[in-house]
Amino acid sequence: MTAPVRDAVTVAVALGARSYDIVIGRGILSTLGARIAAQRPGAKTFIVTDENVARHALGAAEAALAHAGVAASRTIVAAGEASKSYSVLEQVCEAIIASHIERGDLVIALGGGVIGDLAGFAAAVVRRGLDYVQVPTTLLAQVDSSVGGKTAIDSAHGKNLIGAFHQPILVLADTVLLDTLPERQFRAGYAELVKYGLLGDAGFFSWLEANWREIFSGGKSSGSSAREHAIAVSCRAKAAIVARDERETGDRALLNLGHTFGHALEAACGFSDRLLHGEAISAGMALAFEFSARRQGLVPKADAARVVRHLAETGLPTRLKDIPGPLPSVDQLMELIAQDKKVKRGMLTFILVRGIGAAFVEAGVDPREVRTFLSEKLAER
Ligand SMILES: NC(=O)c1ccc[n+]([C@@H]2O[C@H](COP(=O)([O-])OP(=O)(O)OC[C@H]3O[C@@H](n4cnc5c(N)ncnc54)[C@H](O)[C@@H]3O)[C@@H](O)[C@H]2O)c1
Ligand SMILES: [Zn+2]
Numbered sequence: 375m376t377a378p379v380r381d382a383v384t385v386a387v388a389l390g391a392r393s394y395d396i397v398i399g400r401g402i403l404s405t406l407g408a409r410i411a412a413q414r415p416g417a418k419t420f421i422v423t424d425e426n427v428a429r430h431a432l433g434a435a436e437a438a439l440a441h442a443g444v445a446a447s448r449t450i451v452a453a454g455e456a457s458k459s460y461s462v463l464e465q466v467c468e469a470i471i472a473s474h475i476e477r478g479d480l481v482i483a484l485g486g487g488v489i490g491d492l493a494g495f496a497a498a499v500v501r502r503g504l505d506y507v508q509v510p511t512t513l514l515a516q517v518d519s520s521v522g523g524k525t526a527i528d529s530a531h532g533k534n535l536i537g538a539f540h541q542p543i544l545v546l547a548d549t550v551l552l553d554t555l556p557e558r559q560f561r562a563g564y565a566e567l568v569k570y571g572l573l574g575d576a577g578f579f580s581w582l583e584a585n586w587r588e589i590f591s592g593g594k595s596s597g598s599s600a601r602e603h604a605i606a607v608s609c610r611a612k613a614a615i616v617a618r619d620e621r622e623t624g625d626r627a628l629l630n631l632g633h634t635f636g637h638a639l640e641a642a643c644g645f646s647d648r649l650l651h652g653e654a655i656s657a658g659m660a661l662a663f664e665f666s667a668r669r670q671g672l673v674p675k676a677d678a679a680r681v682v683r684h685l686a687e688t689g690l691p692t693r694l695k696d697i698p699g700p701l702p703s704v705d706q707l708m709e710l711i712a713q714d715k716k717v718k719r720g721m722l723t724f725i726l727v728r729g730i731g732a733a734f735v736e737a738g739v740d741p742r743e744v745r746t747f748l749s750e751k752l753a754e755r
Contacts, residue, residue: 490508
């Protein structure tokens with residue numbers, strides 16, 4: 375699947391000695407080996423991928439490495455969140471060591487957010503830290519999880535509780551890889567893309583309203599580069615926030631817009647196929663806008679309606695009744711929210727909005743207010 379390289383865009387993540395580039399473009403996987411050989415002459419590589427991605431992209435990745443004379447070994451794990459576990463982490467770490475990957479060599483995460491988190495964390499701990507490259511293959515990974523250096527596996531107590539901040543040395547996002555992604559996965563990733571418009575860039579949100587169909591189709595026939603542009607804008611937004619607040623002591627929390635409600639819904643559905651992460655975030659962002667609109671009229675109601683309209687027209691869930699199957703009681707939902715967000719002096723922290731493109735961190739949300747709001751929403755089901 376060698377596609378011609380088109381419209382490559384580079385976004386810099388400025389983190390001092392840990393700075394790196396995100397390269398975005400259609401067909402750029404073919405440049406992986408040359409880029410690695412230029413950045414790390416003589417380095418060996420170890421690819422971590424999952425069985426679905428292996429079918430679609432492993433051959434092309436290995437060919438690109440071989441072409442540039444970069445040695446590569448690999449491991450293929452089962453697809454899905456269950457691979458973010460101690461046992462799979464152990465397998466991956468042992469396989470890296472068995473392949474004689476040493477300091478100076480590279481791990482390559484070839485896959486979606488699951489592989490990025492798992493391989494990134496393995497890289498963080500093997501030999502007290504190996505450098506790694508992210509080759510994200512889902513839309514969610516290209517606009518979100520491959521950028522910013524958060525890596526983790528899951529604990530029995532919750533998702534992403536065992537992890538490290540470990541920045542990659544390069545992110546290579548080839549948009550042609552998204553052509554094989556199931557549409558539902560693509561749509562879920564699109565919710566995170568909308569998030570960047572909603573949290574800080576009203577102009578981008580308007581542009582998405584006008585161009586989302588082109589982004590979904592990938593511009594295969596029209597030659598449009600809307601998809602590449604949308605991913606670049608998202609990465610630039612995330613890179614700027616991460617550069618300001620790498621370890622999430624302040625601003626980086628804005629990236630959690632829609633995630634407090636969203637995580638509770640995801641957990642309520644047992645992190646299953648009933649509700650993908652991005653779908654939960656879509657509903658969560660709609661709820662965050664409606665909650666903000668209701669709370670002392672923080673947001674014009676028309677803005678909340680516009681957000682709901684756009685998410686819904688792409689096929690994303692925006693209301694509790696869009697979520698299939700039973701949902702727990704308001705008490706249980708409140709418990710899930712409290713587990714996700716530490717309650718400080720009886721108050722919850724939420725990312726709220728003053729309008730489209732104007733999110734802020736609000737640490738003083740009264741749980742009773744949230745409870746009343748969610749009861750009303752549940753009653754609409
Ligand atoms: N580190 C971070 O900052 C961060 C941010 C957001 C999410 N995450 C994590 O990301 C994970 C979710 O990521 P995801 O949505 O990419 O899920 P995923 O990695 O499970 O990928 C979704 C599905 O698509 C398949 N797939 C991947 N690429 C494909 C391709 N090109 N063609 C066909 N199929 C393909 C996968 O095998 C999988 O079945 C969660 O574990 C979440 O915690 C991390
Ligand atoms: Zn998310």
